Amino acid sequence: MNIAIIGAGLAGLTAANLLQAKGAKVRVFEKSRGVGGRLANKRLPWASLDLGAQYFTARDPRFRTKVAEWLRAGVVEPWSFSPYELCETGLRAREDGQTRYVGVPAMNSAAHELAENLDVRLNSRVERLLVANGQWHVVTGNDSTGDEARFDRVIVCLPANQSKALLHEYEIASRIPTEVHQACWALALATRGHVESDIKGFFGDDFVSWVSRLSSRPMRDSSAHWDDLWMLHFAGNWSEIQGKNTALDLVESGSQWLNRALSGYRSRPLTVVEHYSHFWRFARVIGQPLAQACIVDSDIGLAVAGDWVAGGRVEGAYLSGLAAAEQILTGL
Ligand SMILES: Cc1cc2nc3c(=O)[nH]c(=O)nc-3n(C[C@H](O)[C@H](O)[C@H](O)COP(=O)(O)OP(=O)(O)OC[C@H]3O[C@@H](n4cnc5c(N)ncnc54)[C@H](O)[C@@H]3O)c2cc1C
CATH class of the missing domain: 3.90.660.10 (Polyamine Oxidase; Chain A, domain 2)
Known part of the structure; x- marks a missing residue:
């Protein structure tokens, strides 16, 4: 199965990692020059600065298990x-x-570790997602990759407002809240x-x-x-x-x-x-977690994940990415 993941923050990378480990062919599209999203780090001549999340906590047993792995890996x-x-x-x-x-x-070290063996396309802002005959075409700002870029499933892992804007032509957009960040x-x-x-x-x-x-x-x-x-x-x-x-x-x-x-x-x-x-522009989440940790439209093979779906924070992003991958694996 070919899967496109939009956004190389923690949610997208988590989903990509699990799906690839289960044998799917995964490609991640990321608009910026690096991975990690809001776990951003900026290198300046006078210091390296973590600009986004400053730390994270771990309460859910699945996230604690992941954190234990990261501790062992030294990231x-x-x-x-x-x-x-x-x-x-x-x-x-x-x-x-x-x-x-x-x-x-x-702060972005764990994201780098997750991205290590993935096909991540940096500098690739996704501008449109088109579906026809059960196949998705991912349209980026910098190319039109033709047949090579056909996917069976798509997971969108962006802040809520950006997900809603990208998916405005699909019903799922009506299930994405605004004003959560x-x-x-x-x-x-x-x-x-x-x-x-x-x-x-x-x-x-x-x-x-x-x-x-x-x-x-x-x-x-x-x-x-x-x-x-x-x-x-x-x-x-x-x-x-x-x-x-x-x-x-x-x-x-x-x-x-x-x-x-x-x-x-x-x-x-x-x-x-x-x-x-x-x-x-879109930082912490102020809304409540949604009922499920990701949103899906099984008819068109689409899932939406991100911190905002699962209560915000790094932990929420991880759990939401995990939930989206699990939904794909169980046939949406
Ligand atoms: C200032 C600040 C402080 C924070 N403090 C904490 C904290 O103390 N503790 C905590 O746990 N969490 C904190 N957070 C929240 C935490 O950083 C996020 O919950 C988590 O990193 C979100 O991950 P995500 O994958 O859901 O989204 P993101 O990290 O936002 O990832 C989305 C990715 O999608 C990319 N993208 C966007 N549009 C497109 C497009 N059209 N095409 C392709 N790619 C696109 C973005 O560049 C980004 O890389 C903070 C965040 C900020 C900004």
Whole structure:
């Protein structure tokens, strides 16, 4: 069976991996230059930055089994620390008993491991999916691959809004919700100045909702140029309102906010020596999980998966990709 998978995030790669292991011929189409989707890592001359998910947790036994494999393969490691939270009087410890995992050396390492033996077509934005006589034709922006690109089944693994747009001509689109993802401004700051080593990550407020001390994570960069690397994720509501063209000076306001938040844990104000920002149009999921972990249309051999179908987060993406592959294997 020939299967096309659209999107090389964790959901798509998980589905592709399982299907290929069961003997299917799988091809993954990915619009960007690399795999991993929202487990994105950006290499800059001054640091390598995880821009999307900062860590993940594992509750479902199937995902825990996968995480155990990744641990053995050395592509993830626990990131052990007690998170803090910002309150009126400053930061206070917020022990939550969670085990947090990070990809090593970067968040997208597990995605790279999943993609290792797959036929992944990078720089291939899928613009249309056409079905005729039970065969799918995947139309990408950069080619028209003719007969070679005929598939028996398709799994679409994109954020909800992008899935709905791509599939607008099919009934399944009416089952895809909108407004399940919130936007997120991500701002990385490289700073000079000492901060107590206890502070590795903290929950913020309705301006900046989460801060990772990237430089405290396993196998991360160090540099003579900076003492610490921070990743600020601005709050979903705030990022939605600001949009991509925010008039706010993110670096200025983000660094002032960080300095205030850390005031009890630093000896002098931190100085920003490098920065990088990225706007995520579709970031975390705010909706509830759907009844099933993937959506299918058996009549036309189509499945839709992604974090948003299964409650969001890295774990949801994995479980949804798994469910879509299982549906294909059992004949949809
Ligand atoms: C800022 C931020 C913070 C987060 N924090 C956490 C966290 O702390 N913990 C946690 O567990 N999760 C977190 N997440 C969520 C987590 O990253 C996602 O749940 C998960 O990575 C989603 O995987 P996915 O495969 O469903 O989708 P994606 O990773 O979005 O994959 C979709 C892929 O499809 C590609 N694509 C899109 N359109 C097309 C097209 N037309 N043709 C071909 N390819 C296309 C995209 O380039 C992308 O690679 C965060 C996400 C963000 C952005």
